[in-house]
Amino acid sequence: MTIKYTFFSKLDLKKTKNIGLFCDENFKILSLEKLGFLNQNLITNLIKNNISPKKEILTINVSDKQNLILIKLKKNQKSVDNEKIGALFYDYINSNSIIDLTFVDNNFLNKKLDQIFIEEFLHGIQLKSYEFKKYKSKKEIKDFKINFFSNNKKIKFDNSKKFESLLSGINFTKELVSEPGNILHPDEYAKRLSTLRKDGLKVTVLDEKKLKKLGMNSLLGVGQGSIRGSYLVCLEWNGAKNNSKPLAFVGKGVCFDTGGISLKPAKFMEDMTYDMAGSAVVVGLMKNLALRKAKINAVGVVGLVENMPSGNAQRPGDIVKSYSGKTIEILNTDAEGRLVLADALTYTEKKYKPKFIIDLATLTGAIIVSLGSEYAGLFSNDDKLANQLYEAGLKVEEKVWRMPLNKNYDKLINSKNADMQNINYQGGAGSTTAAQFLQRFILNKTPWAHLDIAGMAFSKYNGALNSWGATGFGVRLLNKLIEDNYE
CATH class of the missing domain: 3.40.220.10 (Leucine Aminopeptidase, subunit E, domain 1)
Structure with a gap:
């Protein structure tokens, strides 16, 4: 309209x-x-x-x-x-x-x-x-x-510029999430992100050759069963007058998730076109920040892959060495998002040395069991950042609820054959153990928050501020976080 x-x-x-x-x-x-x-x-x-x-x-x-x-x-x-x-x-x-x-x-x-x-x-x-x-x-x-x-x-x-920029970022996120998997595969996604240079963003695309050289085997393992490429794309906005540390946002970009060799049931697999929603939120946010000329430095890092079964696909039981140097035993190829984020988180922390890192992902079905479609799951190693996200969520009606992290959960993802395993088959706490896994790739105690938006990224009924389909959840939340605390 x-x-x-x-x-x-x-x-x-x-x-x-x-x-x-x-x-x-x-x-x-x-x-x-x-x-x-x-x-x-x-x-x-x-x-x-x-x-x-x-x-x-x-x-x-x-x-x-x-x-x-x-x-x-x-x-x-x-x-x-x-x-x-x-x-x-x-x-x-x-x-x-x-x-x-x-x-x-x-x-x-x-x-x-x-x-x-x-x-x-x-x-x-x-x-x-x-x-x-x-x-x-x-x-x-x-x-x-x-x-x-x-x-x-x-x-x-x-405030027209502010609202127009925010709307443009949200709608771009919704468009990306809504695209079918045969159109928005990783190759096409990377091309679309390159067009954001016109908005003032610095865009760096790392393809498979560069990722292999860097040793991002955790991310690459997810995409190796696909005929499409795998990428890590970095979007940078430098709007501060000084060289202050950037705010970092990391997104899971699994353009289609079949589950790989650990194949998902056919029913509702078509919904897996939106398994890249975390990356789309990061992209929409960065576009918004550039359009409204936000007075901050920020970086968005997204891992783009397609998780497919094939003769070259990753197998349950495989062991890969991540960019951090830590080894991971793959028990289930459908627990793939955390493998993408693992390399992206370590790379973001090491390269950009940010003030904080917030990652977003449609990571677990367990968070929907816990919170439904009313709250995103929030996990964090930093009380200040967690509280800022909670308050921002209330103000824009994109609510988050803090869930526990504790070293006692580590025993559920420790592996006998590698440094860790990518899934917990005993002990429950599926969302928490996934977040506990991610936390292992924050190496230098950088303030970090993980948002599990599996229940929030796509809606099959009308919400207060969105119609059926992609919601754009997260763009308004993070924009408000920045406005209230970092500009």
Whole structure:
């Protein structure tokens, strides 16, 4: 959907079909002066007859040719509430096939808050309106026009660049996650990331030849059964005026995960196109930081592979030597994401010496058993970083819940044949042992957090700020973390 908005200080409301008004929690309209051509008592009575405490949006049919659409706002709404009411409004206009609506400034909001509220409200509409229909043979193009009628001629969107950049990053993430595996394989993915140079990012692509020379056998082992290449791609943004340590973000980019020789069941395997969502979040975040000219230094590192069964595929029982020098016994080739991240984490820490490292991955089904689709799992070796992520998540409605790490879990991934094994078959705690595995590749005590987003990256039902499909979860969370703590 294309959303256009215009401001008017003069408008003939008598000829306007759909008029929008913001109201309080009881649908009380503070001022109807601009609607003087309508019968005030009639409107008040119509509202009373149609009011329902469960409704957030109320439609009043004033006549055959005109509707009043009332949107309820709570007291002391936060930014995310403004965005959520915008998303809810999008659902309303979409389900009612409304293509043109004029909001009237009825003095409900404090003048100082008007512009911020409108920007956040529109941002919510745009977040919810994303749909991936690239491969539909018949594309329905929708245009929705919003007018704002106000005497305030000085309205200016001071934050428009910020919201546009964030939306661009989120939508890029959603697009990457939504692409099918036959299109977005590692070779194509690496090419698309190279195009981000135009946004101001430094892009370095390490192919198989370079990875072999570096000794990234943990990552390479995952992809060796595929006819496609394996890559490590580094995206750098240098927006700080000094040479401060960068903030580092690492993402799992398994473009399609069959499970390898430890083959997954056929049912729902098609969902494994989004097993690269962690990498897509990192990419979307870096694009956003570059577009909005964030005043920080940041690096995004993504490992891109395809996990396929073939005569050359990695076998259960294989032992590989990681970039860190530590050896790993592969007990299950479907526990592959941690193998990709292992080399990526050590490389990021060693090369960039960052202030912190946050990795994201659709890593375990166990985290969905624990937290469902309401929270991402958070594991960290640093209380400060963990608390910052938790607080940022609450502010943007991308919530995380801290899960335990403890040396007592190490015995579940210790191997008799190598330094460690890639999966725990006894003792449960699947998400924690996966995170415990990753922590072994943070060699220099760098503050680190792991976000298991397996339950959050893709939704089969509508969320508050996203429609069915790729959610883009993580871009807003990490952007807020940076805004509040590091800029």
